[in-house]
Amino acid sequence: MKILIKEGKIINPKKREERIADILIDKGKIVKIAPRINCAGIEREINAAGKIVMPTLVDMHVHLREPGREDKETVATGTKAALAGGVTTVLAMPNTEPAIDSREAVKLLKEIIKEKAHSDVLISAAITKGRKGNELVDIENLAKEGVKAITDDGSSVDDSQLMLKAFEQAKKNDILVICHSEDRSLAKKGVLNLGFSSTCLGLRGIPKSAEFERVARDIRLAEEAEARIHIAHVSCKESVEIISQAKKRGVGVSAETAPHYFSLSEEDLWGFDTNKKINPPLRTQADSFAIKQALKEGVIDLIASDHAPHTENEKDIEFQRAEFGTIGLETALAVAATELIQGKFLDWPDLVNKFTVKPAEVLGIAKPEIREGREAALIVFDPVKEWVVEENNFFSKSKNSCFLGKKLKGKIEMVFYKGRFI
Ligand code: DOR
Ligand code: ZN
Numbered sequence: 001m002k003i004l005i006k007e008g009k010i011i012n013p014k015k016r017e018e019r020i021a022d023i024l025i026d027k028g029k030i031v032k033i034a035p036r037i038n039c040a041g042i043e044r045e046i047n048a049a050g051k052i053v054m055p056t057l058v059d060m061h062v063h064l065r066e067p068g069r070e071d072k073e074t075v076a077t078g079t080k081a082a083l084a085g086g087v088t089t090v091l092a093m094p095n096t097e098p099a100i101d102s103r104e105a106v107k108l109l110k111e112i113i114k115e116k117a118h119s120d121v122l123i124s125a126a127i128t129k130g131r132k133g134n135e136l137v138d139i140e141n142l143a144k145e146g147v148k149a150i151t152d153d154g155s156s157v158d159d160s161q162l163m164l165k166a167f168e169q170a171k172k173n174d175i176l177v178i179c180h181s182e183d184r185s186l187a188k189k190g191v192l193n194l195g196f197s198s199t200c201l202g203l204r205g206i207p208k209s210a211e212f213e214r215v216a217r218d219i220r221l222a223e224e225a226e227a228r229i230h231i232a233h234v235s236c237k238e239s240v241e242i243i244s245q246a247k248k249r250g251v252g253v254s255a256e257t258a259p260h261y262f263s264l265s266e267e268d269l270w271g272f273d274t275n276k277k278i279n280p281p282l283r284t285q286a287d288s289f290a291i292k293q294a295l296k297e298g299v300i301d302l303i304a305s306d307h308a309p310h311t312e313n314e315k316d317i318e319f320q321r322a323e324f325g326t327i328g329l330e331t332a333l334a335v336a337a338t339e340l341i342q343g344k345f346l347d348w349p350d351l352v353n354k355f356t357v358k359p360a361e362v363l364g365i366a367k368p369e370i371r372e373g374r375e376a377a378l379i380v381f382d383p384v385k386e387w388v389v390e391e392n393n394f395f396s397k398s399k400n401s402c403f404l405g406k407k408l409k410g411k412i413e414m415v416f417y418k419g420r421f422i
Contacts, residue, residue: 001043002026008048008380013055013357014369016349023053025376028419033372052381054352055368056088056417058359059329061232061256061304066112068097073309073397079118081396083422085329086379086412089120091363095154101126101137106145122363124149124178127166133157136166143173148363151178153232156214158184160221167225177222178230181214191320193281197266203319211280212238219246219253230362231255233306235280237290244299254362258306259335260326260402262291274315274322276402292345295354302358305332309398326402330394335403337383337410377417385411
């Protein structure tokens with residue numbers, strides 16, 4: 001089947017270029033990119049004038065919840081949500097029940113993925129058995145099983161000696177360590193950022209030091225072991241500064257943030273909306289600005305959704321008792337377009353780079369691009385369409401979006417993947 005996408009603004013995130021041209025797809029492959037393609041036998045023509053055409057996205061922080069918490073999300077529903085968000089590769093987080101901490105667990109998950117997944121799914125495993133922080137997993141065997149990264153995401157490994165060993169083993173087996181940086185002794189039982197909002201609302205706060213102290217420790221340990229380290233969900237200015245300094249020293253560190261950290265702040269919690277209860281917590285407006293600046297300057301390399309589905313029972317309760325997390329796969333690109341393009345922090349090639357080439361680089365997989373000869377995996381995005389985030393439109397099994405009711409500018413119009421439009 002021959003498909004012609006006409007006059008879209010094509011983004012090449014690898015070279016950070018954009019140009020207006022037509023794309024001819026035949027049997028799922030991009031056969032030609034040129035201005036004004038004329039060709040016989042076109043079965044479907046898409047007018048993409050005024051639209052952005054970009055490669056599909058890689059999201060390296062996604063909680064698919066399977067096995068064990070299929071009431072929140074499954075591989076099937078989570079990857080459907082991914083496609084709806086233009087994401088065709090996800091890195092699944094290992095804080096499932098039980099955790100992905102052994103070769104057998106990875107094998108089981110691989111089978112589920114093979115049978116149920118609608119997008120590509122890469123697997124990460126825990127750093128410690130059962131994510132309990134006491135005993136390292138068998139990193140060598142997990143690497144042999146094709147695990148891309150290790151992380152105890154949801155919590156941090158408190159034992160520094162154990163963490164150093166993890167970095168050493170990771171280095172030996174060329175595996176990435178993803179750090180959820182949180183010092184529990186500082187975070188205590190906090191539920192939102194420590195500061196003006198926590199005082200006004202009378203809720204226990206989490207100091208920023210709970211994050212940046214652990215970012216600093218983890219970077220130092222990785223540096224000593226000469227291992228690669230990736231800092232997950234950076235939320236505050238101080239973490240940015242520590243990462244920036246480490247990069248200047250030449251440490252192999254990369255960092256991600258999630259859309260809520262540059263689009264919302266602690267003031268958004270004044271209505272006690274538990275969908276905005278996230279860990280690390282939403283910080284101040286100054287932090288949100290610092291995150292945007294860090295994306296612009298490249299200190300934060302990439303954007304990941306930290307898609308964290310939870311059931312209504314776990315969210316529709318008192319703020320203190322609600323689970324931490326927001327879904328994000330289906331809104332990440334539009335939130336980023338709204339905040340970073342409209343806000344003039346990034347241009348399109350830069351923004352797309354942070355959703356495609358950068359995470360691919362960090363994970364060591366092929367870099368998404370729109371090029372002749374490659375499989376067509378692309379998004380047609382309307383940059384001016386305005387829409388409101390609504391619960392009923394999610395493919396995700398859970399509806400706990402911190403963006404419900406938010407007006408966004410820019411919407412995915414279609415996703416082309418594996419030879420068909422979705
Ligand atoms: O808010 C969060 N939710 N932060 C995490 O680190 C874990 C995640 C989850 O698994 O729900
Ligand atoms: Zn985390």
